[in-house]
Amino acid sequence: MVNQLNRPPSPAGNGQPDARLLSDKRYKLIDATMRRYGYQGHGLIEALHSAQEAFGYLDDFTLRHIARTLRLPPSKVFGVATFYNYFTLKPQGAHTCVVCLGTACYIKGAREVLNAIEAAHQVKAGGTTADNQLSLLTARCFGSCALAPVITFDGETIGKVSPDQVADLIAQRLVGASQVLEHAKP
Amino acid sequence: MNLEELNAIAHSERLAQAQKRHHLHVCVGTACQALNSEQIAKALQAALKQRGLQQDAAVKCVGCPGLCSLGPLVEVISKEDSAGPRSLLYQFVKTEDADEIVAHLGGEPVKRLETPLDQPFFTRQLKIVLENCGKVDPERIEDYIAVGGYQALMKVLTEMTPQQVIDEITRSGLRGRGGAGFPTGLKWGTVAKADPNRYPTNVPEGIQSRKFVICNGDEGDPGAFMDRSVMEGDPHRVLEGMAIAGYAVGANYGFIYVRAEYPLAVKRLRTAIRQAQRAGLLGSNIGGTPFSFNVEIRLGAGAFVCGEETALIASIEGGRGLPRPRPPFPAEFGLWGCPTLINNVETLANVPPIILKGADWFASIGTEKSKGxxxxxxxxxxxxxxxxxxxxxxxxxxxxxxxxxxxxxxxxxxxxxxxxxxxxxxxxxxxxxxxxxxxxxxxxxxxxxxxxxxxxDSTDMVEVARFFMEFCMDESCGKCIPCRAGTVQIHRLLTKIQQGRATERDLQTLEELCDLVKHTSLCGLGQSAPNPVISTLKYFREEYLAKIKREPSVSANGKRVEEHG
Incomplete structure (x- = not known):
């Protein structure tokens, strides 16, 4: 019963759902998550997780859509999305490199590793390169402290990196990834 | 599933395992997995097939055996006719080594990979929480049942009253493993006695419980991965501990709050919950008794403050993770206003062995006030x-x-x-x-x-203090002023000291500020944030003094030259 009540009204106000919601199938995934929690407010963080998983980041439209569906004020949704470090409101580059700055990594030189990447790829932590190829992020701890200092590249964990070789390591992977893409093109 | 069925599964699983002469355990914890240990497991499997040894040996993916720095690790347990089982541990294993390891099964160990199992790293340890990590396959419930899993839950449901369970935990002297060390039995007793109707409640539709159990798996401390390893290596143990806690306090619903940064733990816990539900060890009428208990996973989203219990509750409710003043404590007024038991992963993992082996056994380990x-x-x-x-x-x-x-x-x-x-x-x-x-x-x-x-000796202690303060500054939720503003000011002072621009007076301000933040902050984050600074100031003061200017800021006419941080 709750489901019908909570059909998101159109932002245009003409009673029709927005075209983007209908055309983009990824919204179905987010809606499924919200349905699992009975469209109740306590499913907000889970909804944001599935939105970020689907789109890679949370844009204004998606946040408003979630707010409408869960019947929450947009301010609350925006507040939650910005409170947690895991959520990002900016689109990410094609590849993501995360440098762990946890204590174990830090005392084994993670700061130097980060500096080396920043210098070599002309990108600041938290930003994306000008060509949109690489996003550089930092994390608190992956829990892989035995491999310190640790970075991840597109989810692949690389342990015991050194400041001297890390920039090359990433450059190789960037080149490797683009070659695979070239190869996959018909 | 009742006790007989549980025993039957355990028996048949043990029998199946006894038929194999060699067991190859490959660690698939996060650290070893990052070094491709799953490929090693596959390579070992292929090597066994190639040599026609599938009947004789089995490959099992297990949780973390502990020695992450030598990973990927492979343990080979062989049954010998005379002397009982023999264990070998191989370190730094690569996929290419698989064939050699299989070739040496039952014969001489591969010397170049072997690492002794009698080194102090292993012999000085005493494993209770981690006893199954590195032994059982975390993705198979039968494997956990074979080592005595869910026996404690059955014992509790069929032989003990909730009060007896609480008494047993109290007598064992178990204290919270999340850090504060609150006596677990006392907490359970408070939740069990709490009246769910005392405060107005606001439980969402579809959840049929008026008390809750929360397992705190939001391991935010950088440099700590105990809970992750337990959840990854022995997820059923956590679920069993939660169900026992639920029975003791009268809750029918539990939440596990896990960091989103631990995808492997989340995956294994999801699998474990599904298996336990299918086996009738979670859900309605567990073990044929009237007791029902369900568990749901909630993902954290990267906020250190959510390790604090009231903030964690706010996060499960779908809001920002802001702590609130206590009392009322969550034991009386917690999730959606209901009495709520919050225990750390490790605390709950201690529960099943205490029930099975008895409070006296547990109390015999450890010191007078800290047991286990x-x-x-x-x-x-x-x-x-x-x-x-x-x-x-x-x-x-x-x-x-x-x-x-x-x-x-x-x-x-x-x-x-x-x-x-x-x-x-x-x-x-x-x-x-x-x-x-x-x-x-x-x-x-x-x-x-x-x-x-x-x-x-190469570590700069002032830098360590600054690093931790930067962390607390970033992670402060901003609700109370001492923490929100105090951590920023302490960080500025520490930066100033690092840059060599500070004076003796700054050091004094730093100490006063630490004291203020410690005693006036709302929650544990702020109250403990100055600890790294206070302790380094106490034991490594000379390092601070060495970075401070020797009174150059007092000019000849006695006027102080203002410093701007």
């Missing part, structure tokens, strides 16, 4: 980094030098940091101090959730 064992994540500048479990009361020296193998070549010990950003640095003079809640508090640190970071 504690899991530590030993990292930093030591030879053997990894996960260890030691009885309470062991000395720091034994942990660092015997189990950890001491410093790498040419370095000397300076300090060990426990408790993460909420803890302190313990200098060499306290190396012979026993590790328990009270002793650690006495020297200005805390037990914490169990991160233990060893620092050598």
């Amino acid at each position: 064992t504690k899991v530590f994540a030993l990292t930093g500048q030591v030879k053997h980094t990894g996960l260890i479990e030691v009885p309470m009361g062991i000395t720091l020296r034994e942990i660092v030098f015997d189990i950890g193998g001491g410093m790498p070549e040419g370095k000397s010990f300076k300090a060990v940091q426990t408790g993460g950003p909420s803890g302190g640095c313990i200098p060499a003079e306290f190396l012979d101090m026993p590790v328990d809640y009270e002793s650690l508090a006495k020297v200005g640190s805390i037990m914490g959730s169990g991160g233990m970071i060893v620092m050598d």
Whole structure:
């Protein structure tokens, strides 16, 4: 019963759902998550997780859509999305490199590793390169402290990196990834 | 599933395992998995097939055996006719080594890969929480049942009243493993007695419970990975502990709050919940009794403050993770206004063995006030980094030098940091101090959730303090002023000291500010945030003094030259 009540009204106000919601199938995934929690407010963080998983980041439209569906004020949704470090409101580059700055990594030189990447790829932590190829992020701890200092590249964990070789390591992977893409093109 | 069915599964699983002569255990914890251990498992499987040994040997993916610095690890357990089982541990295994390992099954070990199992790293440990990590396949419930899993839950449901369970836990002397060390039995008793109708409640539709159990798996301390390893390596143990807790306090619904940064733990817990529900060990009428208990996973989203219990509750409710003043404590007014039991992963993992082996057995381990064992994540500048479990009361020296193998070549010990950003640095003079809640508090640190970071003489202690303060500053939720503004100011002062622009007076301000933040902050984050600064100021003051200007700021006419940080 709750489901019908909570059909998101159109932002245009003409009673029709927005075209983007209908055309983009990824919204179905987010809606499924919200349905699992009975469209109740306590499913907000889970909804944001599935939105970020689907789109890679949370844009204004998606946040408003979630707010409408869960019947929450947009301010609350925006507040939650910005409170947690895991959520990002900016689109990410094609590849993501995360440098762990946890204590174990830090005392084994993670700061130097980060500096080396920043210098070599002309990108600041938290930003994306000008060509949109690489996003550089930092994390608190992956829990892989035995491999310190640790970075991840597109989810692949690389342990015991050194400041001297890390920039090359990433450059190789960037080149490797683009070659695979070239190869996959018909 | 009732007790007979449970025993039947355990029996048939043990029988199936007994038919194999060799068991190859491959660690698939996060650290080893990052080094491709799943490929190694596949390669071993293929090598067995090639040599036609599938009937004789089995490959099993297991949780973390602890010695992460030598990973990927493969343990080979072989049955010998005369002397019982023989275990071998192989270190730094690569996929290419698989064939050689299989070829040497039952014969001479592969010498170049072997690492002794009788080294102090293993012999000095006492495993209760981690007893199954590295032994059972975390993705198969039958494997857990075969080692006695869910027996404690059955015993509780069929032989004990909730009050007896609480008495047993109280008598065991178990204390919260999340850091504060609150007596677990007392907490359970409070939740059990709490009246769910005392405060207005607001439980969402579809959840049929008026009390809750929450397992706190939001392991935010950088440098700590105990809970992750337990959830990854032995997820059913956590679920069993939660169900027992639910029975004892009268809750029918439980939440596991896990960091989103631990995808493997989330995946394994999801699998475990599904298997337990299918086996009738979670859900309605567990074991044919009227008791029902369901468990749901909630993902954290990268906020350190959510390890604080009231903030964690706010996060499960779908809001920002802001703590609130206590009392009322969550035991009376928690999730959606209902009485709520919040325990750490490790605390709950201690419960099943206490029920099975008895409170007296547990109380016989450890010191007078701290019973049982504690899991530590030993990292930093030591030879053997990894996960260890030691009885309470062991000395720091034994942990660092015997189990950890001491410093790498040419370095000397300076300090060990426990408790993460909420803890302190313990200098060499306290190396012979026993590790328990009270002793650690006495020297200005805390037990914490169990991160233990060893620092050598090259570590700059002011920089360490600044690093932790930067962390607390970023992670402060901003609700109360002492923490929100105080951490920023402390960080500025520390930066100023690092840059050599500070004066004696700044040091004095720093101490006053630390005291203020410690005593006036709302929650544990702010109250403990100054600990790293206070402890380094106490034990390594000369390092601070060395970076301070020697009174150059007082000019000839006695006027102070203002400094701007």
